[in-house]
Amino acid sequence: MLTPDSQPTDRELLDIVFLPGFSTADSITDVSGRGVGMDVVKKKIDEIRGTVDLESKRNVGTTITIKLPLTLSIIDGLLVEIKDTKYVMPLNLVDKIYAVEHEKFVKSYNNLVIIDEEQIPFYNLREEFSVSGEPLEVEQLVTVKYEDKRVGLVVDNVIGEYQAVLKPLGKLYINHDIISGATILGDGTIALVLDTNKIIHEFSFKINQL
Structure with a gap:
């Protein structure tokens, strides 16, 4: 704490904002003035080895900068499999999952398949990723949200929901926009x-769909 004789730096003064119990409110209400807020923010960010920094200039404004380690970015995903390789799709974009006979995709016209009485464009990731081997008799169609449409992505198996800790990729994948991490x-x-x-954008451009 500061004493009457102390001469704190600007940085030390700003850091007071992150102390428990600090408040600028004149009175306490049910939602403010209790000094609980920024200290909790800093504590949680410290727990995941991030940093929070505060800068303020009179008559200009205040900037709060939060930095989080990229290796600790977490997404809720859907874990799927194509042959022996597993992939994660962002769960917030997944609409529904259907078990569809492979023959139905083979007989489809212009990469359109009828699901729930609706024509849905689809892309077979086994084919698009040039995966060798025979496809399964029954494949999984994962419909995802793309702009205002539903688009299907065909995979071999759907394993289930998975909370993924996203890690950056090396230079080997620098030109692979369809892969956001591992x-x-x-x-x-x-x-x-x-x-x-990006998968749908790239593949639809190739066959002039959507």
Whole structure:
């Protein structure tokens, strides 16, 4: 705490904002004035090895900068599998999942399949990723949200929901926009995190759809 004789620096004064019990309110209400707020923010950010910095200039404004380690970015995902490789799709973009016979995709016209009495454009990721081997008799169609449409992405298996700790990729994937990162699964294997919006944009451009 400051004493009457202390001469704090500007930085020390700003850091007071993060102390528990500090408040600028004149009176206490049910929602403010109790000095609970920025100290909790700093504590939580410190717990994940991030930093929070405060800068303020009179008659200009205040800037709060929060920096989080990229390796600790967490997304709720859907874990899927194509042959022996696992991938993660952002769960917030997933609409529904359907089990569809492979023959139905083969007989489709212009990459359109009828699901729930609706024509849905689809992209078979096994084919788009040039995965060798015979496809399964029954594949999984994951419909995702793209702009104001539903678009299907065909995979071999859907494993389930997975909370992924997103890690950055190296230079090897610098030109692969459809992959936004990677995550290490519980068994130690690596799953690539897919950017479904960029996948659909790239593949639809190739066949002039959407």
